[in-house]
Amino acid sequence: MSEPIIATEHLTRRFSRRDPDGRLGLRRTTLTAVDDLSIRIHPGEAVGYIGANGAGKSTTIKMLVGILVPTSGTVRTCGRDPLRERRQLAREVGVVFGQRSQLWWDLPLRESFTILGAIHEQGRAALTDRTDELVTTLGLGDFLTTPVRALSLGQRMRGEVAAALLHRPRLVILDEPTIGLDVLSKQQLREFLTAERGTHGTTLLLTTHDMGDIERLCDRVLVVDHGHLAYAGTLDDLARTSGAKRILVVDLAESASPLTGIPHTEHLSSQGNGVRQQLAFDPDRTSAAKVLAAVSERAEVLDLSIEEPDIEDVVRRIYHSRM
């Protein structure tokens, strides 16, 4: 197998903080954000890195790109030491932080791309080709000349992704890229990342709270709990391990008794005299289509929606299974 694009061995990061309750603020407490983490990600993989808030995801990413120094253990990204070779590594890695921007808020996207091209020392022809490709695949053409401050969140996020991928990085790290996006924007972004990976063989490492991101983008999942690696494996195994369920919400034409007795489905609640009902089903044993067909035999369905399992819930189940 090829050399891993990300390899950590016993990676640990502790933070020392002043204890506000300590006398004169001199007492310090130590928080272990990442604890003995050993992971390997190979070129071309798409890996979801998930965990509850404060589980150590962002700290790991910061160590992978050289922003934070590990307390102990080793980390190599793209075969490089992120601390000693940060500048070389920056040419091979693209990072999207959902909560912070690398665009210039008062400039149009087009001008941000020009500056980033200069920053990554891309030639004019290469930059034009790549910009055209990203503008087309991410649908940026309509707002390329709009100042970033005037873009919607979805437009800005697509611009952020384009900015991070402009220099054709081998590895793309996305930290909550779909947070706050509407359904259409999420879909566009997921389609783009899938295509980018297919075309260029880009490796993706993704942190998210959205199960849909993981399902549609990732082949493998790493779950962290208090800095520990709690789970590493495929998504199917994750769902099986956690027992997480999807929820089908149906709006019926008229009142109906609770829709119980549908195979592998649990009736959760009824509202408005049974006009709206919520059914949880195990995606490993049945499908939304089968459940809907069973419901349709008993009542006329006017509307429906499917709620993905909450990632926090999946993680919580994994955490419980470890206890």
Add this chain to the structure above:
Amino acid sequence: MVELRQPLTNPSVSRRAKRLAPYRAVLASRMRSQRSYRSNFLIDLYSSFVIGFIELAEVWMLFRNVTSLGGFTFSQILLVFGFADLCYSLADMVMGHCDNLPTYLRAGTLDVFYLRPQPVLLQLITSDISLRRVARAMVGLGAMTIGLWINDVQWSPAHIGLLAMSLVCATAIYAGMYVWAAGAQFFLVQGAEMTNAFVYGGRYASTQVASVWSRPLKVVFGFFFPMAMTAYVPSLQLLGLPGPQWLPAWLAWCTPVFATWTWAMALLFWRLGLRHYQGGGG
């Protein structure tokens, strides 16, 4: 098709030009951005000019009540003020935004700098430029020119060289102070007031006659943060005055040493600050 207006680096350009291209691109965009809001920019220029002028008026008001202060007349202090204000304004124009480091830390802008293949400090310095400071530099230049004109300066090649060297070194000293303050602010995210006391307090001190300073002040603003070397001591030399105890006029020839010292201290603090940040303390 996307047209790229800005010419980018290509293989034919020299290696140095290629290295400077990222900084040029960012600075050019900052300048275009400031100029594109024309009325705002003009108001900023005007405000900056008024602030510089009010500070000059303050010195003039002081000298309306005394004929000399610390051995300097108004015409002589005009030279010190102009010298200091010109160099400070130039440094402020290029480096003033380094003061915003706590904001950058909170907004995560510094993390973004880590994701680019350039040194973090150079990215910080070239991330912005305050063109409005040009107006204040003009007040300083005007005061210095008048000061040089009305005082009895014995012009010689050595004095012309001293003037040029002092202008460069004084600007470098003020610029170094901004880098020092940025480095210190990694440790004092909520303590910008402390660094401001030395950066802005130092600037104010440098427009004054250092001979009236107490000894501790001479140590702090004469040598540790060498504010007296930016304007007062070079002015002594140009005016042919001997200078007070501890701050003799011949030190004017040592301004490159003081500029080097300031930058050595600034870079040390910056490096320690970055280490502190990477260690998770920022």
